[in-house]
Amino acid sequence: MSYRILVTGGAGFIGSFLVDKLVQLGHDVTIFDSLEPQVHQGKIPDYLNKQAKFITGDMINYEEVEKSISDIDIIFHDAALVGVGQSMYQITRYVNANTLGTANLMDALINKENDVKKVIVASSMSTYGEGAYECESCGKVSPQLRPDEQMENNDWEVHCPGCNKILKPIPTDETKKQEINSIYALTKKDQEDMVLNIGKAYGIPSTALRYFNVYGPRQSLSNPYTGVAAIFMSMIKNNHPPQVFEDGSQSRDFISVHDIIEANILAMKNKSADYDVFNVGAGKHVTIKEVAEILAKLYEKDIKPQVVGKFRKGDVRHCFSDITKIRNKLGFEPKVNFEEGMKELIEWAATAESNDMVEKAANELKEKGLLK
Numbered sequence: 001m002s003y004r005i006l007v008t009g010g011a012g013f014i015g016s017f018l019v020d021k022l023v024q025l026g027h028d029v030t031i032f033d034s035l036e037p038q039v040h041q042g043k044i045p046d047y048l049n050k051q052a053k054f055i056t057g058d059m060i061n062y063e064e065v066e067k068s069i070s071d072i073d074i075i076f077h078d079a080a081l082v083g084v085g086q087s088m089y090q091i092t093r094y095v096n097a098n099t100l101g102t103a104n105l106m107d108a109l110i111n112k113e114n115d116v117k118k119v120i121v122a123s124s125m126s127t128y129g130e131g132a133y134e135c136e137s138c139g140k141v142s143p144q145l146r147p148d149e150q151m152e153n154n155d156w157e158v159h160c161p162g163c164n165k166i167l168k169p170i171p172t173d174e175t176k177k178q179e180i181n182s183i184y185a186l187t188k189k190d191q192e193d194m195v196l197n198i199g200k201a202y203g204i205p206s207t208a209l210r211y212f213n214v215y216g217p218r219q220s221l222s223n224p225y226t227g228v229a230a231i232f233m234s235m236i237k238n239n240h241p242p243q244v245f246e247d248g249s250q251s252r253d254f255i256s257v258h259d260i261i262e263a264n265i266l267a268m269k270n271k272s273a274d275y276d277v278f279n280v281g282a283g284k285h286v287t288i289k290e291v292a293e294i295l296a297k298l299y300e301k302d303i304k305p306q307v308v309g310k311f312r313k314g315d316v317r318h319c320f321s322d323i324t325k326i327r328n329k330l331g332f333e334p335k336v337n338f339e340e341g342m343k344e345l346i347e348w349a350a351t352a353e354s355n356d357m358v359e360k361a362a363n364e365l366k367e368k369g370l371l372k
Contacts, residue, residue, distance in 0.1 A: 004028045004115075006072040008059065008105070009079030011035060011048055013218045014122065014211075014257055018076055021261050023051045032068045034058040036081065039220045047218055059101025066108040069116060074268060077105060077121040077195065080188070084126060085312060087184035098187030099194075106198040118205045118274075120267050123192040125172070125212045125253070125281070129179030131319030133167035135160040143167065145181055151311045156246045158317045169251070169285070171322035174210070174277055181314045192277060205274035207267045209260075212281030212321050215341060216257030217348035229254065229342065232292050233349055236299050241306040245315065248289030248307045253281040253320035256336035256344075266330040273330055281321025282334045294339060298346055 005022050009015040010031030022029045029052040035042055048054065057064035059079050069075065080098045081087070087094040102121070109116055133141050143158050150159075157166045180186045192208035199206025215229040232242040263280040267273040286294075292305035326332040336344075 002026050002028060003073040004030070004071055005074045005076065006030045006032060006068055007052075007076045007078060008032045008068075009077075009122075010052070011045055011054075012039065012078065013216070013220065014214060014260055015076070015078040016045065016047060016049070016218055017216070017257050017261050018078065018264055019049050019052050021265060023049050025265070029053070030055060030068065030072065032057050032059075032065075033079065045218070059104060060096050062104045062108065065101075065104045066112050069105070069108055069112070069114045072114065072116055074118045075105070075109075075116055075120070076264060076268075077102065077119060077191070080122065080191065082184070084182045084184045084314065087182055087187070088314070091183050094183050094187055098184075099190040102191045102194050106194050109204065110198060110202050116204065118207075118268065119195050119199060120207045120209065120264060120273075121191050121195040123208045123210045123277070124185065124188040125210050125279070125319055125321065126182065126185040127178040127180065127189045127192070127210065128172055128176055128319060129181045129185070130158065130316045131172040132170050132176050132322075133158060133160075133318075134170050135163065135165055135167055137165060138162040140170070141167065142177055142179065144179065145314065146317065148313065151246075154247075154309060156249070156311075156317065169318035169320070171283065172279070172319055173322035174279055174325055181316070196275065196277070200275055205271070207273045207275075208277040209263055209267060209280050210277060211260060212253040212255050212279070212319075214257055214260055215254055215345055217345060218257075219345070228252070228288060229291055229295070229345065232295050232305075233345065236295055236301060236303055237349065239301070239303070241303050242292040242295070244289050244292055244305045244307045246309070246311050246317075248292075248305065249287050250315070251285040251287045251318045251320065253283070253285050254291070254338055254341075255280065255282045255334060256341040258336055259334040262335070263326065263330070263332050266326075266332055270330050276329070278326040278330070278332075279321040279323055280326060280332070281323055282338070283321055283323040284338070285318065285320035286338060294342055295346070298339070298342055
């Protein structure tokens with residue numbers, strides 16, 4: 001069956017791949033995107049699918065949002081500003097784009113005539129704060145962020161709040177309390193809460209997908225607030241050693257954009273996804289230092305990561321996904337191996353524009369007291 005589908009943020013990294021897949025499946029796709037200058041430099045990207053209708057619009061403009069949903073069956077809401085550090089000093093900008101933008105979408109959905117039958121929103125693992133941990137004495141615990149005083153002493157590990165022993169990281173599942181530690185995370189939680197809340201109240205099937213660390217082609221290599229893999233690639237491409245904070249042993253769950261798209265299609269097709277939230281990750285973790293080393297190896301460059309011993313306020317030590325729920329309910333299985341995915345990213349990046357803006361971003365964080 002063919003649907004009329006709206007993808008907000010459809011010109012972006014993840015959104016554009018989703019558009020390609022939906023067009024390939026025979027759906028009538030509309031893209032709604034503001035062409036955020038920090039990502040697109042105000043230009044429509046070359047990779048954008050010509051078979052999709054394109055609307056230049058901003059989520060904070062109610063009338064534009066209202067018009068975009070008038071002839072739509074399914075909405076994938078991917079539009080959002082992305083950047084944990086930047087969100088901590090561009091508060092109004094992030095809250096407007098992410099929270100108010102989603103409020104406008106849901107308001108228009110219930111107050112204006114439309115045919116929308118399903119909404120799938122892109123949420124984030126950042127809403128968990130620290131991942132889940134286990135203490136050999138106290139069992140499973142959900143610790144708070146590490147205090148600045150501890151980090152200033154180069155003690156990077158997470159300690160048990162009960163007995164102070166070093167904790168062992170374990171997979172984070174959807175039942176873990178969301179411990180918000182940035183404005184970005186707050187707005188992503190707002191997005192998923194609003195979509196699920198209004199969806200349940202008005203009987204509009206809705207799903208929130210909590211993406212872990214997504215990488216792949218089309219990721220902006222010049223945006224210093226994008227994912228760490230793209231940041232490191234930009235530095236290595238420009239023959240600069242990747243700067244690794246803390247001791248480099250902090251770990252994340254990296255998932256290919258192709259696997260993210262598969263999860264979205266499964267959520268669209270399966271009624272068992274309705275009114276529910278799912279982790280979308282690889283279910284594995286890689287240290288940040290290992291990411292830099294793998295990329296240098298794949299580039300065949302003798303560039304060692306520079307472990308700087310600095311830290312960013314609000315950073316978590318470990319967070320990786322438990323994907324049991326999405327595997328069991330939707331049949332999701334990640335297929336792209338991390339190193340193979342990095343090879344694909346590097347091949348694409350060979351022809352992509354890449355300006356190393358990391359130092360500028362780091363200086364901004366330092367000026368605001370967010371980088372120690």
